[in-house]
Amino acid sequence: MEMTMGNLKQQIMKIYNTINQEMFATGVKRQRVDVVGSKIVIVAEHQRLAGLASLDLTNRFVTRLADVALLDENKFRLKSAIEKQFPEIKIKTVLKDYDPFTEIAGTIIVTERPLEELFTP
Numbered sequence: 858m859e860m861t862m863g864n865l866k867q868q869i870m871k872i873y874n875t876i877n878q879e880m881f882a883t884g885v886k887r888q889r890v891d892v893v894g895s896k897i898v899i900v901a902e903h904q905r906l907a908g909l910a911s912l913d914l915t916n917r918f919v920t921r922l923a924d925v926a927l928l929d930e931n932k933f934r935l936k937s938a939i940e941k942q943f944p945e946i947k948i949k950t951v952l953k954d955y956d957p958f959t960e961i962a963g964t965i966i967v968t969e970r971p972l973e974e975l976f977t978p
Contacts, residue, residue, distance in 0.1 A: 862976045865943075866890040872938045873899055873964075876931060881906060886960075894973070897966040905960050913957055920957065928953050932964075939966070945975050 874884045881903075888901035905913075909920045932951040940948055947969040955962040 860976050862892055862978050865976050869897060876934045892972050894971045895968045899964040901962050903960045903962055905957055924955055
């Protein structure tokens with residue numbers, strides 16, 4: 858069966874949500890995946906970890922350090938999982954940021970080749 862861009866997006870959403878369940882014991886509230894050339898763009902609404910949320914207002918420096926460490930681990934897992942499931946996709950980098958106050962994360966996955974070359978519309 859030929860993989861379509863729609864199927865790719867669905868699989869990326871599953872991978873992203875699975876990683877969040879593994880790391881935070883909860884999935885995302887909402888997510889959207891768009892593919893533009895050699896970029897996969899994911900915008901997701903999360904639920905803040907209760908312990909970090911309680912510290913955000915009084916000790917944001919500590920929670921920012923925790924956020925950065927969690928983002929780094931998440932990016933590593935996301936890159937590994939996508940390349941494992943889709944060996945034809947070679948990822949250059951994964952960029953990710955998270956706003957704890959709106960609970961929205963933005964992820965940009967930059968691939969070596971435009972995805973339209975690998976998957977049908």
